[in-house]
Amino acid sequence: MQPAGFCAQRQDRTCCSASGNGGRRVTSAVDSLSRKTATQATRPGKLRLALRFALREMRGGLSGFFIFLACLTLGVASIAAVNSVSQMMSDGIAREGRSILGGDVRFSLPQRQATADERAFLAGAGAVSESSALRSMVRPVANEGQSIAEIKAVDGAYPLYGEVRLSEDVPLAAALEERDGVYGAVAAAELFSRLGLQIGDRVRVGEAELEMRAVLDHEPDLLSDGFAFAPRLMIGLPALEAAQLVQPGSLVEFDYKVRLPDDVPVASIIQAAEAQQADAGWSVRGYDRAAPALQRNIERFSQFLTLVGLTALVVGGVGIANAVNAYLEGKRNVIATFKSLGAGGNFVVSIYLLQIFILATIGVACGLALGAVAPFVAARFLEAAIPVATQPSVYPFALLIATVFGYLTALAFALLPLGRTRDVPAAALFRQTGSNAGLLAQWPFLLASLVLIGIVCAMAIVMADDRRIAVTFVAATAVAFVILRLVAQIIRMLARRAPRVHSTSLRLAIGNIHRPGALTNSVVLSLGLGLTLLVALATIDNNIRSEIGGSLAERAPDFFFVDLQFDQTEAFAEEMAVLAPGSQLESVPMLRGRIVELNGVNVRDLEVPQEAAWVLRGDRGLTFSSELPGNSTLSQGTWWPQDYTGENLVSFAAREAEQLGLKPGDSVTVNVLGRNITARIANLRQVEWESLAINFVMVFSPNSFAGAPYSSLATLHLQNDTPEAEQTVLSGLAESFPAVTAVRVRDALDAVNNLIAQLAIAIRAAAAVALLASVLVLSGALAAGNRGRVHDAVVLKTLGATRTTLIRAYATEYMLLGLGTAVFAIAAGSLASSFVVATIMQLPFRFDWTVALVTLALSLVLTIGFGLAGTWRVLGQRSAPVLRTV
Template identity: 65%
Template sequence: MAGARGGEREDALGFAARFRLAWRFAMREMRGGLSGFYIFLACITLGVGAIAAVNSVASMMSEGIAKEGKAILGGDLRFALIQRPATADEMSYMQGLGEVSETQTLRSMVRLADGSDQSLAEVKVVDGAYPLYGSIETTPDAPLGDLLKKTGDGFGALAAESLYDRLGLKPGDRVKLGNVTLTLTGVIDREPDLLAEGLAFAPRLMIGPEALAASGLVQPGSLIEYAYKVKLPPGVDPDDAARPANDHFGAFGFQVRTAKDASPSLQRNIERFSQFLTLVGLTALIVGGVGVANAVGAYLDSKRQVIATFKSLGASGRFVVAVYLIQIMSLAAIGIALGLLLGIVAPFLTARFLESLIPIAASASVYPGALVVAALFGVLTSLAFALIPLGRTRDVPATALFREAGGTGDARMRWFYLGAAIVLALMISGLAVFMASDKTVALIFLGGTAAAFVILRLVALGIAALARRAPKVRSTPLRLAIGNIHRPGALTPSVVLSLGLGLTLLVTLAIIDFDLRREIGTGLANRAPDFFFLDIQNGEIDPFRTKVAALAPGSDLDAVPMLRGRITKLNGEDVATMKIPAEGGWVLRGDRGITYAPAVPENSRVTEGEWWPKDYSGEPLVSFAAEEGHELGLKIGETLTVNVLGRNITAKIANFREIEWENLGINFVMVFSPNTFAGAPHSWLATLSIKKDGEAAEKAVVNGITNAFPAVTTVRVKEALDAVNALIAQLALAVRVAAAVALVSSVLVLAGALAAGNRGRMHDAVVLKTLGATRITLVQAFATEYLLLGLATGVFAVAAGAAASWFVVDTIMALPWVFDWTVALTTLIVSLVLTVGFGLAGTWRILGQKAAPVLRNL
């Protein structure tokens, strides 16, 4: 009756009055401090901070690319061609748009003057107008024209510091490039348009146009990219100039970009990586949400007397929920504010580090958009996980005032609160998907997280069921431990959920990292050829074969003709106007290596359609990679148009091939019928697997080929794999930090779960001590319980992490999956240390509680 009369009195009050009254009670209770909510604050702070920091740093990088777009691109517009320079008419058109600077890039071998050593280099040829935007920084600081000008018997050149290190050189030394002698006049400290040219696997060497002409490297079919950067007059919109330029040049193989699209590959990678780290941060926040629920539940359990007093004085369940919801969301606001502070300082802390990895000026600032997203995630997560224990608190009876052991955990929760929590969870998922650049990945990630929660709950039920059915044992501590695992109010669900998700993520990422490093460091190195040779001219292929046979007798040499081409149309539709799919879309971006062959190439097999006859002379046909073709939606009999050397060639798809990409042999997405390129100038690509192992044998091949064929580019696969390994190491560092955030969240939730169960443990300890149990017996019982829970959770995390890593490595990456037992044992040890350590640390204090005060309230 008291509750009914109280509800009537509350209804008589207006909403604003009820809210003010609830606010006053909430603030009065919070005067006692934040005891019991430090883990709550840490969980929210860590999750919000991770999301805010990742998105703030990504915004800083994207803003840096946008701000320096002209310098990165090298101009307002960039026209790129492969294997051929612009014609006089094309140059005239570009010069009519504004000031033009031409650069050429190619890979070639730089040799010591005596021919005793050499290194692959990314050669860049610049003219007198370079750079149109930004500035190149060199040591010594001198005009670029003076550093590259003609010398007594050659030309000047600039090199990156790494090229000096590789060949043991210093400024003033001389090297050879093709047929020309170069004097190294300085060091390249910063190159403004480096990012526009994609990933580099070798050090930079910069020369002038006259040096390239004298080198003899420019031959028909040579793999040279010609880039023409245009500086438009003031007031001309680059987009307005790009549209007619695309119409004018699109059919001739040009790739036209504006400063807004200065480094598309880097921008895509930033978006993908920030999305991944944001999702990992969201996982940490969701894991922290479990800690929020535990902390709120423990706090409300400690407030049962206060809640019962409210009820005895006539307060309704809604009023009680409002009081504690105000408290919880006020505390959540503090945690969110601390997390946002981490997000604010993150760009300032990482700016210099990022500049050392990516040559852009990272100007740190505050990014409101990233902070708003993180705050929204924090609010929704806090509210979603707080509603569950609050829903049970609403119906705590006034009689709980007189029963200390009553608890709120057994109270039934109203459907309204459960439904509201589900709606909030859907809002969190919707926001995550909306923010993601790849919706499919976001949905898979969120689906996996939801499935992990369900599976971990089932695992906890399974552990409790096994404990319930375990045979009786004589050991008292062990019997107590097994009973604690399955009794009502046991810690089993909280411990399994809190640790399971974090450890599973850690195991998954650790095994993926191990398999990637193993595959690139040893697996690929063992299967791949030792060398790739590029730019072998048509007239040199037979002498090249003879020279290789003399340098490496019995070795396997595979050589095929190669051209470069860009797909411009699919079934007559311009790819520039098509929506490029995420999977397989890389084939349509930029130029691709292409070849022709009378028979099916090695390392591939026809899966659909038929190969052409050896003497085929009909319309051009093409064989397409099966996986990429199906991802693009292509079918047998459809057509594609490629631009090669300025000519558009349309071919019909005759068949699809399954390709063994993983062996790093000679493979092409597109293989054409031989009649397609009859008479077209081209070079050859070759691979060499030498039978004689050892550094000396490899060096003999490199020296012999480079000195005999200066224009041929030799790529050592080992060096290329080392460059990839270095890149993976940088990415792995960020992934490990993200995994560590998730693990720390799990540890915090574990600590909160154990703290939430201390009240029940105190009652158990007092009753058992009253019945004659010693402190040693209780310590052994609690330690055994935590040990069993930690072991079960660790075993699940290893199994689940192994399954998840297998799916990623084997199915998505198509690489061999190998399980690392070191990761498994480390995970088990970490799980045991955390559960036993935190468990005993939390329960040690309650073992000394006096019995009388506790028994008096039972």
């Protein structure tokens, strides 16, 4: 008695044998396993049987699955690498948190030193190291050069953690001590290079003359000081006092770093500081938040690169679907044999689902191997850019994330072609022509695929640091897929309705675009998303560079002047009129303060959107004015009178107020010089931040800071903008106002441009990964499509078509598809980049024709190149074997 589920007639086996070697192998396998299958009617037994068939059929190798494996490996590797490198950097910051922060806890005060009571509290907590940070000009004594520097004055206890490394074999305290009435200084190599200094040379800072005694090779707490666009100059606190740089209202930050006893937790000291010194107004950080700005940037950049890697994986999913579909098309005879022997659709699906799972495991394993190696490769380059000692390792959680993404994506895109195969009857499978592409998968397969894709999207959103950006990215990708599908249908419709042409090759090309089994959907879908992402990223990068290096530099002032004392404003204006006649000088009062309450609620207890968190983070520049500042327009409320003397009022920037949920009538409390000042929001104003003019988030009524010491912030627009005019201003300033710091806007913009250039490398690499996935998918789609065109090419050659005619027809078809895809990518990418540039960055958007032309050329090269490369094999096919199957 034959096993249930398989035919018992001898003639059925003979018929199956006629279907080819695949049928004979399967029939032999059925004969050898017939007795075992009689006892394997249970579900586990059927699964084991399906696994044996799957493994036996895979003995022929992985032919046809190169695109499947390449797409999966690329996507998994990118996600694993990004998350592994990010984890390595985060672990390095956490491991060296005390050295990076300079202590267990750091207390920062803007524009004032700690009071005696505050110092007593700090001293009672543990060992204390005091330092001061500000910007000032450094001028060599021996020549006329000068440069702005980030000055850090330290005491003898510095550093509490970590080690300062100097080029000379001397302790830091010895390098900074006073010798023969001259204090010492050490500086970064960049400052030596800028000013042409040698060890032993002397420089002037403010009113003090300093001797350069060593190059500062390593500063342990550099990262905790945030972004710096000038090189470091380190001096002692006595030298800072001698320089007379710290005046009432000077823009200086005083830091107090505390080393706690081993048995005292950081949280207890922070809580005690909040309870006992609630009005101090200092910013407190523990070593677990040693470099919050850097950590946020790492997390955000990691999130962005992960999303781009996920996009590459999803694009590769299209290639996975194409590869599975092509593989199943090549297994028509085997599937026919299975079904003729009585195997059900679910059993057939199980066999090939197990094969796909095995192949997915190979692809995921290859991707994980590349991702695991990435930290070891990146560590050397990252240590040169970021002063954190990296200890590369294998990061299981990062690899687990990539594994889950890889399996879910592979299964989600493989289920649809598998679902179509399930319901194809054996008679249809025995036919040598036709395709399964027109069949729709049953709803369980479609639903399962959608659920898996939904899980992938949900994971990307939940794991994101900024979920708003993640949701936008995921939604944009989904919309792009839908639109690409519509674009493909529009191209097919236009080709179908195109007027009849006389050219044979053009007529064939147009027909190939809209006929059943056309390559249109595959080409547009595979290449469109990668090109769109490339256009968007390239256009954003070019717009930012153009704005910073071009129009922004033209509109911006030539100089910013800080630490100009309020009683020096008139004399400074007179001096600038002599040094730069006809130039425009503007100045406003400036203080530093920190927002501590909104509507009476402590900001620590508020949940604010990610895009507005910077307003509440750290100290902000504050000003007061009786008139509406330039480059601002009122959007709500009214401005106060010039002689106003009532309650404290403040004008808030409209966009930031909206993000924080503030409106006219709400209250804002700021801590300035250790005092809490509460003001009512009188109006909101639109601010033109991109002008780089003097602008502030908050502008107070003059009575709010009556009697408070302040400095002035000034800008200078040169009438004659030449290097000679700039040098005249700087030289004159050094003589008359040595304590005033001049910031050349051009230098600041160059520093920003350099930072953007470094980020652009990683962004372009990420875009290249997505584009490479698109290219892989495109090549697989064209290869699969060309296999289906063998029959057409043979028939056309039999009817008299020449090889030249067919090549011209195929080239025209690929050119039209590439052109249509490029037009969509340029339009969609430009639209996405305009939203980012104009809406999010608040910058003017410019369409970049260079990016458009490069995208067009790239699309045509890829489609025509890959298309014709596969066409040679089609045109070289012999006619007789194909015609026998007709």
